[in-house]
Amino acid sequence: MNVAVAKTGGGRAVSDLFASAEGRLSASPDVIAARREAFESYERLGLPHRRIEEWKYTDLRALVGEVLPLAAAPDAAALKRASDAVKAHAIEGARKLVLVDGVFAAELSDVKALASEVSLMTLREALQKDPGVLKTVSTDAVIALNAALATDGVVLSIADGAQLSAPVQVVHVATAASVSVFTRSQVKVGKGARATIIESFVAAGAKTYQVNDAVIIAVGDDADVAHIRLMDDAPDAVNITSQFVTVGANTKLNFFNMTSGAAVSRLQGFITLAGEGSELSINGVNLLQKTEHGDTTLVVDHAVPNCVSREIFRAVIDDRAHSVFQGRIIVRPDAQKTDGKMMTRALLLSDEAEADNKPELEIFADDVSCGHGATAGALDDTLLFYLKARGLPEKQAQALLIQAFVGEAIEQIADDGLREHVIGMAERWLERRS
Amino acid sequence: MMALLEVKDLKVRVEEREILHGLTLTVNEGEVHAIMGPNGSGKSTLSHVIAGKPGYEVTDGQILFKGEDLLEMAPEERAAKGVFLAFQYPVEIPGVATMTFLRTALNAQRKARGESEYSTPDFLKKVREVSKSLNIPQDMLKRGVNVGFSGGEKKRNEVLQMALFEPSLCILDEMDSGLDIDALRIAADGVNALRSPKRAMVVITHYQRLLNYIVPDVVHVMSRGRVVKSGGKELALELEASGYAQFEAA
Numbered sequence: 158m159n160v161a162v163a164k165t166g167g168g169r170a171v172s173d174l175f176a177s178a179e180g181r182l183s184a185s186p187d188v189i190a191a192r193r194e195a196f197e198s199y200e201r202l203g204l205p206h207r208r209i210e211e212w213k214y215t216d217l218r219a220l221v222g223e224v225l226p227l228a229a230a231p232d233a234a235a236l237k238r239a240s241d242a243v244k245a246h247a248i249e250g251a252r253k254l255v256l257v258d259g260v261f262a263a264e265l266s267d268v269k270a271l272a273s274e275v276s277l278m279t280l281r282e283a284l285q286k287d288p289g290v291l292k293t294v295s296t297d298a299v300i301a302l303n304a305a306l307a308t309d310g311v312v313l314s315i316a317d318g319a320q321l322s323a324p325v326q327v328v329h330v331a332t333a334a335s336v337s338v339f340t341r342s343q344v345k346v347g348k349g350a351r352a353t354i355i356e357s358f359v360a361a362g363a364k365t366y367q368v369n370d371a372v373i374i375a376v377g378d379d380a381d382v383a384h385i386r387l388m389d390d391a392p393d394a395v396n397i398t399s400q401f402v403t404v405g406a407n408t409k410l411n412f413f414n415m416t417s418g419a420a421v422s423r424l425q426g427f428i429t430l431a432g433e434g435s436e437l438s439i440n441g442v443n444l445l446q447k448t449e450h451g452d453t454t455l456v457v458d459h460a461v462p463n464c465v466s467r468e469i470f471r472a473v474i475d476d477r478a479h480s481v482f483q484g485r486i487i488v489r490p491d492a493q494k495t496d497g498k499m500m501t502r503a504l505l506l507s508d509e510a511e512a513d514n515k516p517e518l519e520i521f522a523d524d525v526s527c528g529h530g531a532t533a534g535a536l537d538d539t540l541l542f543y544l545k546a547r548g549l550p551e552k553q554a555q556a557l558l559i560q561a562f563v564g565e566a567i568e569q570i571a572d573d574g575l576r577e578h579v580i581g582m583a584e585r586w587l588e589r590r591s
Numbered sequence: 592m593m594a595l596l597e598v599k600d601l602k603v604r605v606e607e608r609e610i611l612h613g614l615t616l617t618v619n620e621g622e623v624h625a626i627m628g629p630n631g632s633g634k635s636t637l638s639h640v641i642a643g644k645p646g647y648e649v650t651d652g653q654i655l656f657k658g659e660d661l662l663e664m665a666p667e668e669r670a671a672k673g674v675f676l677a678f679q680y681p682v683e684i685p686g687v688a689t690m691t692f693l694r695t696a697l698n699a700q701r702k703a704r705g706e707s708e709y710s711t712p713d714f715l716k717k718v719r720e721v722s723k724s725l726n727i728p729q730d731m732l733k734r735g736v737n738v739g740f741s742g743g744e745k746k747r748n749e750v751l752q753m754a755l756f757e758p759s760l761c762i763l764d765e766m767d768s769g770l771d772i773d774a775l776r777i778a779a780d781g782v783n784a785l786r787s788p789k790r791a792m793v794v795i796t797h798y799q800r801l802l803n804y805i806v807p808d809v810v811h812v813m814s815r816g817r818v819v820k821s822g823g824k825e826l827a828l829e830l831e832a833s834g835y836a837q838f839e840a841a
Contacts, residue, residue, distance in 0.1 A: 540682050546669075546678075547696040557687055560686070
């Protein structure tokens with residue numbers, strides 16, 4: 158196998174990464190130009206490291222070191238493995254759209270079952286019309302690399318007024334080892350529409366791989382959208398996901414993230430409240446063990462007045478694992494009557510577990526209500542003793558308290574079935590632990 | 592009559608300070624014992640040590656339960672063997688539904704004893720019966736354990752557990768604290784319903800009042816880490832009249 162390793166500092170090996178991928182990235186000269194520009198930006202910056210403020214706690218040069226070569230398009234055997242993994246992670250009633258090793262797999266997807274108000278293109282198709290989907294406001298190196306190398310993704314458009322009864326589940330499946338996968342998706346939700354989007358990251362046999370995903374979500378006015386991300390990648394994998402979300406007026410948005418896999422992961426969300434009267438609820442759980450490193454970094458930008466944002470995050474950290482939460486709330490000068498609250502709590506199950514919480518408020522308006530709280534601590538001995546005195550063995554007593562701890566975030570998921578699914582994921586994690 | 596609990600010359604320290612200085616107590620099957628004494632006499636320490644709460648160092652003596660060395664057992668083993676401590680201050684556990692907690696605990700005890708676990712319908716039926724008799728509304732069972740419960744509700748929840756788990760030794764630690772007379776009556780009625788020839792109870796209380804409702808067979812007076820006097824139920828009335836001062840002299 159040709160292992161063309163991309164070194165972090167730039168140089169020949171990095172260029173090879175792009176050169177070897179170019180044939181796969183095809184499309185128009187405009188697209189190639191946009192990708193080349195993005196790649197050059199990445200080459201200048203290299204992988205983020207601890208001296209870059211936003212990446213202080215997640216030094217990818219130290220944790221990951223190198224970008225693995227681009228995954229090949231899946232063959233029949235890979236698709237078969239992926240199919241089994243998709244079944245194992247199915248969510249009842251959801252319409253599945255499956256990406257295998259970074260390539261849309263129509264044969265595994267429920268394209269025909271999508272509601273008529275949902276239009277679907279792959280990223281490859283979308284790029285033939287417009288390279289704009291490769292553009293984001295970010296100057297982040299991993300996002301630049303994603304723009305350069307994203308092989309595929311789904312581009313969804315949900316019509317104005319659509320009331321989707323079935324969730325759309327985008328399943329990212331990794332079947333190949335020692336490769337990296339770049340995907341980029343876009344979701345547009347029309348005015349007054351109601352939809353639930355699930356994104357699952359799963360492994361089908363692969364152990365060591367790297368995922369770099371970007372999602373661009375634009376939600377119109379008067380909409381009601383739930384987005385649930387379930388990251389259950391292989392224990393040796395790397396997953397870096399970037400979300401860009403813009404929200405219209407009078408819209409309800411309910412975001413949730415579950416991190417229960419991958420050796421190194423980061424979810425970075427950039428959410429802009431761009432229309433008045435909207436309510437954002439963004440919640441998540443990190444379940445980390447062994448030497449796992451899980452980072453949640455969020456920027457919630459109140460650009461207009463009269464919006465509410467709520468963030469509830471819980472991290473359960475065992476062994477020598479390391480959880481990072483960075484939450485920034487920006488309130489722009491015009492954004493009066495902003496109501497923004499953020500609460501993050503870490504539960505340390507071992508003396509060597511580590512939690513870094515970095516809440517930041519940047520408030521430029523004078524009539525707002527904003528607050529944040531962060532705690533880190535062990536399980537309460539008094540509660541543990543009560544449970545043991547009632548007959549629960551240590552591990553079972555711990556499990557019950559851990560479930561209650563993460564439950565405060567999980568209960569923010571409005572849909573009963575999805576909430577139960579996420580509780581089930583947490584239970585399985587706890588079983589693996591004992 | 593078989594001795595259920597035998598505490599022999601028990602000496603206990605907390606952070607280098609000796610709290611129990613050689614306490615001896617025998618409780619037989621079917622008996623209800625009251626332990627009375629002033630604050631700081633070591634009543635709660637005794638209950639905690641029997642239940643296995645960490646933080647207490649036993650420096651001498653032993654505790655036998657049905658002839659077995661209780662101090663060698665983890666708290667959950669003691670529970671499965673039939674030791675139940677009704678807490679003076681039952682903890683609140685947000686996020687753990689009372690029903691889930693009750694089922695998990697009962698099945699953990701049964702599993703430890705090698706008995707089959709309750710199915711959900713059988714369990715629900717049992718809980719409904721018992722909670723009804725204790726005047727515990729069903730919606731209370733859906734809430735987090737003791738979360739938002741009044742003092743009386745918390746104590747009734749302890750009695751509910753006692754009724755469900757069917758322990759052979761119940762230790763009631765200051766069950767009357769924080770209860771008004773009506774709440775006390777309901778809780779005491781629940782306890783009295785559980786009196787049986789195979790079950791013993793140790794009622795720890797500062798005041799005689801509780802013993803009007805749960806009438807003991809034996810009353811012990813504790814002072815400064817020892818049992819200083821034992822007698823029949825009339826001893827409690829004597830104490831009510833004369834106070835603890837007579838036992839406080841060094």
